[in-house]
Amino acid sequence: MRYRPELDLVLKGLSFSARGGEKIGIVGRTGAGKSSITYALMRLVEPANGQIRIDGVDISTIGYRDLRSRIAIIPQDPALFRGTIRDNLDPANEYTDDEVWAAIRAGQISNLLDTPTEKYVKPLDGKNSDKGLWIEGVGLNKWVKHNGINFSVGQKQLISLCRALLWRRKIVILDEATANVDSKTDQIMQGVIRREFKECTVLTIAHRLGTVMESDRILVMDHGQMAEFNTPEKLLADRNSHFSQLVESMNFSHSN
Known part of the structure; x- marks a missing residue:
């Protein structure tokens, strides 16, 4: 996927699948292509090549309303x-x-x-x-x-979360949803997501790595490609994995 015909690809050869009800964390450094996955899923930008399938349906073959009415997104800057x-x-x-x-x-x-x-x-x-x-x-x-x-940023995020709870979509995207909120609001949101979205497929694009540690699997993005895709435990067990290095760099920056 690219944002304009004359620009370089922001997603390249990306191929992965999520099981129904699975919780996927999506991490990577700035510019790795994390949010581009959201744009592709919502068809805000059409792919240059390849397909995205939901329940076997190629999403490029259905209307925007049909697609977007089945996906709930809680963005970094909630819309009220x-x-x-x-x-x-x-x-x-x-x-x-x-x-x-x-x-x-x-x-x-x-x-x-x-x-x-x-x-x-x-x-x-x-x-x-x-x-x-x-x-x-x-x-x-x-x-x-x-x-x-x-309303405060945290309050707006909670209202946006309630909107997603009401709509009960099968796919929920959290796009840096807790990046700008305080730790208390972050904890509330994570608790609600764990309780109320058990049956949903949840894609969490993470700014704070702690928000994806309980994910079923973590997709590590690097320069628009999939660098790793495994459980948090297996990724952390490998000291040389991209994910381990991200965690270490986060811990170092917080300690300083």
Whole structure:
């Protein structure tokens, strides 16, 4: 795969398979091609050659909506839009309030919805703005400002996680999802993912190597190619493996 016809390939000869329900960690240094796998899976960039098959179906033969409606992605920068929490979790209004609340409880953000976003302040110019009486709503009616600016990065990630819980897709991609959150939020997210996504195939593109140590297998990327693909235990047992060297370099940088 390449991003433009005149550019070099960012994925080269990459071939691997994931079993249904398997948890795959994807690691590698900056520019190794980790996030390019997400672009390829979502068909944000079409492949220059080769195929991606899901349950035997070549994804290039189906529509974008059919493909993307079956994959949940939790990106590094979660997307929230102006509206209520319910609007953000269920924009197509496909689920009942009970189902939405079940996802909220599973994602551990119930306490986040207990208080209003802010008190009503009438705009001095009288023009439309984010402010209004409805902002005092709580629960499913709690208001989300444009780009979710009234929530912290960690809170936005948890809301994004609840969206994935509600949609119950069979494939979940975590693209550096915990790179910008604090360690407490990271722990909450990892716990929810372990409990709630047991039946899902989860691809975790990792910034913090600790987030993939419990994966079934780890795919190590290097210059757009697969360098290694094995269990964490087997990769760590080889002191010369790419993965062991990544872990050692991380530990060294943290100690300094």
